[in-house]
Amino acid sequence: MVQNRLLQTFLEDEDVNNFYLNYLKHPNKYKKDKIEELFQIHVRKIQLLTYFSKILNFEAKRYDRNIKQLYYDAPLILDKSTHEGCSGIDLVRENHSVYELDISIPTSSYNLAAVCEDKRLYKIISKLSTRQKEILYLLYIEGLTEYEIAQKLVISKQSVNKTKNQTLKKIKQDYERRSV
Amino acid sequence: MPVAEMNSPSFQQEVLDMLKPKIKAVLYQTNLQERLDLEQEIILMIITSIKTKEFRKAPSFFELIEDEKTL
Numbered sequence: 001m002v003q004n005r006l007l008q009t010f011l012e013d014e015d016v017n018n019f020y021l022n023y024l025k026h027p028n029k030y031k032k033d034k035i036e037e038l039f040q041i042h043v044r045k046i047q048l049l050t051y052f053s054k055i056l057n058f059e060a061k062r063y064d065r066n067i068k069q070l071y072y073d074a075p076l077i078l079d080k081s082t083h084e085g086c087s088g089i090d091l092v093r094e095n096h097s098v099y100e101l102d103i104s105i106p107t108s109s110y111n112l113a114a115v116c117e118d119k120r121l122y123k124i125i126s127k128l129s130t131r132q133k134e135i136l137y138l139l140y141i142e143g144l145t146e147y148e149i150a151q152k153l154v155i156s157k158q159s160v161n162k163t164k165n166q167t168l169k170k171i172k173q174d175y176e177r178r179s180v
Numbered sequence: 181m182p183v184a185e186m187n188s189p190s191f192q193q194e195v196l197d198m199l200k201p202k203i204k205a206v207l208y209q210t211n212l213q214e215r216l217d218l219e220q221e222i223i224l225m226i227i228t229s230i231k232t233k234e235f236r237k238a239p240s241f242f243e244l245i246e247d248e249k250t251l
Contacts, residue, residue, distance in 0.1 A: 003248060004244055004247070004248060006239075006244065007241075007244055007245070007248065010241075032242070035241055036240060036241050036242070037185075039238075039241035040238055041185060041186060041191070043238035043239075044238065045194070045195060045198075047235040047236075047238070048195050048229075048230060048233070049195065049198060049199065051229075051233065051235070052195075052226060052229070053199070056199075056222060057206055059206075059221075059222060060207070060209055060210060060218060060222070061209070063210070063214075063218050063221055063222075064210050064214070064218075067210075
């Protein structure tokens with residue numbers, strides 16, 4: 001029994017094995033060369049497989065990085081924000097005047113609690129701070145994105161997101177506590 | 181070295197077939213939209229590498245068999 005892994009995998013192939021046994025019985029130059037050739041091909045195959053299984057991961061990562069760089073350098077989209085923190089759509093001139101007032105949203109009361117049908121939820125929500133109610137109202141009732149809310153309230157998008165997460169967590173905790 | 185056979189399309193195809201699961205696994209780290217592109221890139225890279233890549237010289241079969249006998 002051979003110990004060498006390379007020889008083992010080579011002789012695993014039934015045709016090769018038979019050919020080799022045949023050679024051992026009736027050795028000649030042609031068979032010897034043929035075996036040597038098959039073995040060289042086998043080794044080359046193993047080498048290639050080992051090489052590629054190592055390299056493919058890096059290759060894919062490199063490709064990913066290049067694509068990201070490409071999108072970064074030449075974005076094809078207007079409505080998503082890019083690296084400079086503003087989206088391409090901001091660069092497009094808007095039609096309405098700066099002085100036009102947005103009267104669609106009642107700024108004084110974002111009456112979020114009024115939407116609730118659940119009594120427990122109503123109580124919890126009425127205890128939230130104005131800013132928290134404001135953000136949830138704009139997010140879920142008006143359906144604005146976090147980015148739009150940030151612009152409207154003149155705060156950062158991160159703080160909108162943070163407030164949203166904290167508020168939802170608080171509501172969930174309170175709700176679960178009351179339901180026990 | 182049987183160079184002609186190592187550059188033959190059938191040899192390339194064989195190596196590609198063996199690598200197929202690995203390629204598929206690697207694709208998952210990319211966006212859905214980029215996967216097909218990446219697959220093509222990888223296959224192209226593999227085919228060119230199969231032709232050009234030089235490795236350490238392989239040992240001869242009969243030398244190895246002799247080594248086995250001495251063990």
